[in-house]
Amino acid sequence: xxxxxxxxxxxxxxxxxxxxxxxxxxxxxxxxxxxxxxxxxxxxxxxxxxxxxxxxxxxxxxxxxxxxxxxxxxxxxxxxxxxxxxxxxxxxxxxxxxxxxxxxxxxxxxxxxxxxxxxxxxxxxxxxxxxxxxxxxxxxxxxxxxxxxxxxxxxxxxxxxxxxxxxxxxxxxxxxxxxxxxxxxxxxxxxxxxxxxxxxxxxxxxxxxxxxxxxxxxxxxxxxxxxxxxxxxxxxxxxxxxxxxxxxxxxxxxxxxxxxxxxxxxxxxxxxxxxxxxxxxxxxxxxxxxxxxxxxxxxxxxxxxxxxxxxxxxxxxxxxxxxxxxxxxxxxxxxxxxxxxxxxxxxxxxxxxxxxxxxxxxxxxx
Amino acid sequence: xxxxxxxxxxxxxxxxxxxxxxxxxxxxxxxxxxxxxxxxxxxxxxxxxxxxxxxxxxxxxxxxxxxxxxxxxxxxxxxxxxxxxxxxxxxxxxxxxxxxxxxxxxxxxxxxxxxxxxxxxxxxxxxxxxxxxxxxxxxxxxxxxxxxxxxxxxxxxxxxxxxxxxxxxxxxxxxxxxxxxxxxxxxxxxxxxxxxxxxxxxxxxxxxxxxxxxxxxxxxxxxxxxxxxxxxxxxxxxxxxxxxxxxxxxxxxxxxxxxxxxxxxxxxxxxxxxxxxxxxxxxxxxxxxxxxxxxxxxxxxxxxxxxxxxxxxxxxxxxxxxxxxxxxxxxxxxxxxxxxxxxxxxxxxxxxxxxxxxxxxxxxxx
Numbered sequence: 001x002x003x004x005x006x007x008x009x010x011x012x013x014x015x016x017x018x019x020x021x022x023x024x025x026x027x028x029x030x031x032x033x034x035x036x037x038x039x040x041x042x043x044x045x046x047x048x049x050x051x052x053x054x055x056x057x058x059x060x061x062x063x064x065x066x067x068x069x070x071x072x073x074x075x076x077x078x079x080x081x082x083x084x085x086x087x088x089x090x091x092x093x094x095x096x097x098x099x100x101x102x103x104x105x106x107x108x109x110x111x112x113x114x115x116x117x118x119x120x121x122x123x124x125x126x127x128x129x130x131x132x133x134x135x136x137x138x139x140x141x142x143x144x145x146x147x148x149x150x151x152x153x154x155x156x157x158x159x160x161x162x163x164x165x166x167x168x169x170x171x172x173x174x175x176x177x178x179x180x181x182x183x184x185x186x187x188x189x190x191x192x193x194x195x196x197x198x199x200x201x202x203x204x205x206x207x208x209x210x211x212x213x214x215x216x217x218x219x220x221x222x223x224x225x226x227x228x229x230x231x232x233x234x235x236x237x238x239x240x241x242x243x244x245x246x247x248x249x250x251x252x253x254x255x256x257x258x259x260x261x262x263x264x265x266x267x268x269x270x271x272x273x274x275x276x277x278x279x280x281x282x283x284x285x286x287x288x289x290x291x292x293x294x295x296x297x298x299x300x301x302x303x304x305x306x307x308x309x310x311x312x313x314x315x316x317x318x319x320x321x322x323x324x325x326x327x328x329x330x331x332x333x334x335x336x337x338x339x340x341x342x343x344x345x346x347x348x349x350x351x352x353x354x355x356x357x358x359x360x361x362x363x364x365x366x
Numbered sequence: 367x368x369x370x371x372x373x374x375x376x377x378x379x380x381x382x383x384x385x386x387x388x389x390x391x392x393x394x395x396x397x398x399x400x401x402x403x404x405x406x407x408x409x410x411x412x413x414x415x416x417x418x419x420x421x422x423x424x425x426x427x428x429x430x431x432x433x434x435x436x437x438x439x440x441x442x443x444x445x446x447x448x449x450x451x452x453x454x455x456x457x458x459x460x461x462x463x464x465x466x467x468x469x470x471x472x473x474x475x476x477x478x479x480x481x482x483x484x485x486x487x488x489x490x491x492x493x494x495x496x497x498x499x500x501x502x503x504x505x506x507x508x509x510x511x512x513x514x515x516x517x518x519x520x521x522x523x524x525x526x527x528x529x530x531x532x533x534x535x536x537x538x539x540x541x542x543x544x545x546x547x548x549x550x551x552x553x554x555x556x557x558x559x560x561x562x563x564x565x566x567x568x569x570x571x572x573x574x575x576x577x578x579x580x581x582x583x584x585x586x587x588x589x590x591x592x593x594x595x596x597x598x599x600x601x602x603x604x605x606x607x608x609x610x611x612x613x614x615x616x617x618x619x620x621x622x623x624x625x626x627x628x629x630x631x632x633x634x635x636x637x638x639x640x641x642x643x644x645x646x647x648x649x650x651x652x653x654x655x656x657x658x659x660x661x662x663x664x665x666x667x668x669x670x671x672x673x674x675x676x677x678x679x680x681x682x683x684x685x686x687x688x689x690x691x692x693x694x695x696x697x698x699x700x701x702x703x704x705x706x707x708x709x710x711x712x713x714x715x716x717x718x719x720x721x722x723x724x725x726x727x728x729x730x731x732x
Contacts, residue, residue, distance in 0.1 A: 082565065119563075147628065159562060162570055196525060196616040197485075199448065204528055204613065231620025235628045244617075247570065250562040251614055252621045254597025259625040262513065262601045267633075 014046040014069070015335045017328055018109035020100040021051035022078040023116025025318045028052075031115065032059045032066075034324025038332075039065040041325075045332050048103050050075045050096040075099040079116050081317060085123035092124050101128045104310040110335030113302075113327050115315040122160050122305060122314075129310040132344050134351040137161050137168040138307035139246065140314065141179050142253055147237040150184045155234060157246035158253045158303060164245035166209035169193065173214055174350045175306040175343060176241035177223040182337045183304075183330075186240055188222060192229030194244035194252070202228065210243075221350050302327035304334065307347075311340050380412040380435070381701045383694055384475035386466040387417035388444040389482030391684045394418075397481065398425045398432075400690025404698075405431040407691075411698050414469050416441045417462040441465040445482050447683060451489035458490050467494045470676040476701030479668075479693050481681040488526050488671060495676040498710050500717040503527050503534040504673035505612065506680065507545050508619055513603040516550045521600060523612035524619045524669060530611035532575035535559065539580055540716045541672040541709060542607035543589040548703045549670075549696075552606055554588060558595030560610035560618070568594065576609075587716050668693035670700065673713075677706050 019035065021028040028051055035047055046069045049056055053074035060066050075096040079088050092098040097116050103109040105128050114121050122138070131138060139157035146153040156176050157164060164172065173191045180189035193210055195203040200211065211228065218225040229239050231252060244252070305312040311334050315327035334340075385401065387394040394417055401413055412435045415422055419440035426432050441462040445454050458464045463482050469475040471494050480487050488504070497504060505523035512519040522542050523530060530538065539557045546555035559576055561569040566577065577594065584591040595605050597618060610618070671678040677700050681693035700706075 119568075145628065147631075162562060194617060196528060196613055202485075231617040231622075232624035232627070234621055235624055247562055248614055248617055251560060251597040251610075252617055255600055255618045255621045256597075256625045258598035258601050259622045260629060261598070262511065263626060263629050 014044050015332050016046045016048060016109040017331050017335065018048045018100045018103035018112045019050065019328070020096050020112070020114035020116055021049050021056055022075075022096040023080070023114060023317075024315070024324075025081075025115070026320065028055055029059055030319070030321055031324055032056070032063065033321035034319070034328060035070060036063045036065050037321055037325035038328040039063075039069055042329070042332060045069070045328070047071065048073055048100075048109050050099040050103070051078070052076065052096075073099055073103070079120045079124075081117050083117060083120055085117075085119035088117070088120040089123040089127050092120070097121060098124055098128070101125055101310070101312065104312070105129055111311045111313060111331035113313045113315060113324075113331050115317055115319050115324065115327075117317075118159060118303075118314055121312065125305055125308055125310070125312045129308040129312070132307055132309055132347055134347050135171060135307040137164060137171070138305055139168075139172050139175060140249075140303040141176055141306055142303045143183070144234055144242075144253075144256065146235045148240065149237075150186070152184060153234065153236075153240055153242060154180045154183065154189075155242040155244070155249055155253065156306065157244065157249050159246045159250035160305065162245070162247040164206070166206045166213055169206070169210040169243050169245070170213045170217060171307070171347070171350075172243045173217075173223060173225075173241065174221045174346060176243060177221060178339070178343045178346050179304065179306060180241050181222075182334065182339045182342065184240065188224055189240040190226050190238070191218070191223045191241045191243060192226045192233060192239035194234075194242055194248060195228040195230065198228045198230060200228070214243075217350070222346070302330040304330070306343065309340075311335065380410050381698050382412045382414060382475040383697050383701065384414045384466045384469035384478045385416065385694070386462050386478070386480035386482055387415050387422055388441075388462040389446070389480060389683075390681070390690075391447075391481070392686065394421055395425055396685070396687055397690055398422070398429065399687035400685070400694060401436060402429045402431050403687055403691035404694040405429075405435055408695070408698060411435070411694070413437065414439055414466075414475050416465040416469070417444070418442065439465055439469070445486045445490075447483050449483060449486055451483075451485035454483070454486040455489040455493050458486070461490075463487060464490055464494070467491055467676070467678065470678070471495055477677045477679060477697035479679045479681060479690075479697050481683055481685050481690065481693075483683075484525060484669075484680055487678065487680055491671055491674055491676070491678045495674040495678070498673055498675055498713055500713050501537060501673040503530060503537070504671055505534075505538050505541060506615075506669040507542055507672055508669045509549070510600055510608075510619075510622065512601045514606065515603075516552070518550060519600065519602075519606055519608060520546045520549065520555075521608040521610070521615055521619065522672065523610065523615050525612045525616035526671065528611070528613040530572070532572045532579055535572070535576040535609050535611070536579045536583055537673070537713070537716075538609045539583070539589060539591075539607065540587045540712060542609060543587060544705070544709045544712050545670065545672060546607050547588075548700065548705045548708065550606065554590055555606040556592050556604070557584070557589040557607045557609060558592045558599060558605035560600075560608055560614060561594040561596065564594045564596060566594070580609075583716070588712070668696040670696070672709065675706075675710075677701065 021031045050073045056072050077095040079095045079097045100112050104112045140160045141156035142158045143152040180186045214225045303314040313331045387397045416439045422438050443461040445461045445463045466478050470478045506526045507522035508524045509518040546552045580591045669680040679697045
């Protein structure tokens with residue numbers, strides 16, 4: 001048991017992920033099962049696990065895979081899905097979520113992972129980690145199954161804030177570009193701005209302004225601007241990064257997930273009806289599994305908070321062990337790639353370029 | 367050939383649909399093929415077909431099904447997908463779209479159907495038909511495949527306008543209720559307000575206000591208000607009518623369509639790979655067809671413009687003959703059910719109820 005709390009010398013080589021054990025819909029046992037999956041597939045990973053020590057210690061002790069690799073940090077309180085972000089921001093000290101973020105702030109861990117309340121997680125992350133210099137609105141970026149060779153597109157913001165001005169959208173484009181470089185290995189990602197039509201005269205005023213600013217900034221910010229894209233383009237191969245405000249992005253994300261869930265349920269129904277169909281499903285098992293894997297939301301689990309002095313991965317509240325493991329894999333990848341340093345460097349240079357190119361309408365902030 | 371242009375006595379019993387032959391992506395031959403499908407399955411339908419007579423006359427003449435049932439109205443000009451709504455509104459006379467709407471205005475046809483430019487169609491419909499008394503913003507309502515027994519939910523606005531105030535959203539709820547009654551045979555539809563969370567404190571200011579107004583108005587307007595719903599609830603069975611602004615609704619609609627398309631393409635790929643999978647697909651053909659039918663966007667083709675002195679059905683620009691026929695079937699159903707009279711009666715009584723219940727925040731307009 002003592003093994004669970006000591007940090008032997010070899011752990012120093014490992015990428016340390018700070019994990020919130022509480023606050024997910026399925027409870028800490030599911031989170032610990034996710035850690036086990038991650039520890040099995042990644043020998044160079046270690047965890048700081050935050051939550052009720054009396055609950056966590058016996059859970060961790062059951063798994064020899066976690067010996068020497070999981071340090072428990074006691075946090076007596078839990079943020080629930082119903083807590084208001086503003087309250088958590090004021091009174092959140094002592095919660096597992098707060099403690100999880102603080103380990104990143106203190107430099108003990110590279111990246112934080114939580115399945116908890118999104119609004120509260122963003123609020124705590126903002127107040128503890130603070131925004132990167134020059135960032136007005138942080139954003140949450142998600143991966144979206146797509147027709148591109150890599151299999152995924154990036155979309156942001158999917159819910160950090162409920163609105164975004166033109167300048168914020170431009171910054172989302174820059175941050176999404178760095179994420180697509182590190183997460184999808186794309187040299188010069190193609191960025192599209194989500195709108196209700198692709199013609200330049202369409203949409204809200206801030207979108208037309210952002211369109212002009214992105215056209216001007218694409219060279220300096222390292223992306224190719226493809227202009228306006230529509231909802232149907234989100235999974236397409238004409239774009240790599242889709243930029244939108246957090247209200248629209250959150251609704252698009254959940255609509256896509258809901259549609260995929262409906263279809264896969266109907267598919268299961270279709271193959272469950274009748275002996276012949278069941279036999280057919282058996283024959284097509286591999287094909288169906290490949291498809292399932294392609295669109296399984298658990299595999300792309302993990303919204304990344306961008307624009308803060310530290311990287312935070314928000315896992316789905318309902319994530320099972322596979323989902324938690326996917327979020328941790330993403331966290332480890334971002335921790336190892338030096339993502340945060342690249343992001344802040346890019347934002348700093350974009351800020352300088354914006355100041356140099358004064359008069360293009362982006363001078364409102366700073 | 368003369369048969370195609372005369373209107374014999376028995377046509378007076380038929381439901382007359384005014385159809386724009388031009389402006390769709392696939393051209394007038396596809397629209398005429400859709401009319402043929404409709405004429406075959408519905409003996410009590412007749413058409414006024416608007417467009418270039420020299421093109422339309424030979425197309426119609428090829429189909430004996432259309433004899434006596436399709437009157438051609440020559441319109442020399444066409445609205446393209448790139449024309450700006452504001453220009454079409456000023457200079458649209460002489461286009462097939464304008465002529466299609468004018469037949470409804472003149473009372474020659476019950477409902478109009480067009481595959482053309484949505485923005486232009488809404489603009490022409492607004493200027494020619496005018497808004498119903500008390501309506502501030504008209505809306506476009508669509509049907510969405512769902513887990514409900516009827517198989518569909520109603521969502522509005524999916525693109526008439528890019529914004530909506532609280533009062534507009536309340537009116538959308540009332541209009542969507544009447545549509546769900548006539549289109550889905552629901553006595554007391556459940557209405558949900560689309561937001562980024564279901565907690566009452568979430569979302570934009572106008573959504574919180576609309577939440578309060580809908581809670582107060584549900585009894586008088588004949589719906590049950592279920593509160594905020596999220597993107598994932600759009601295809602669910604906890605709601606029948608989803609209310610949102612036209613920007614968000616349009617993006618959700620296209621995101622859902624894009625996701626369904628991606629999955630069905632991946633499914634086709636999966637069953638096309640390898641002999642075993644192909645054999646399995648053959649065995650499961652009926653199940654797959656049932657599924658396909660359930661989520662085929664062509665079957666639910668037709669956004670309905672609500673809030674005008676006349677009913678207009680917007681078909682997908684890329685609709686094939688099956689899609690055009692689905693839009694016409696919807697138009698005929700609405701024409702026969704006396705939908706427009708019911709809608710205007712309900713709006714009038716909701717307007718009175720709103721005036722009676724002064725002080726609940728809805729007194730901003732009128």
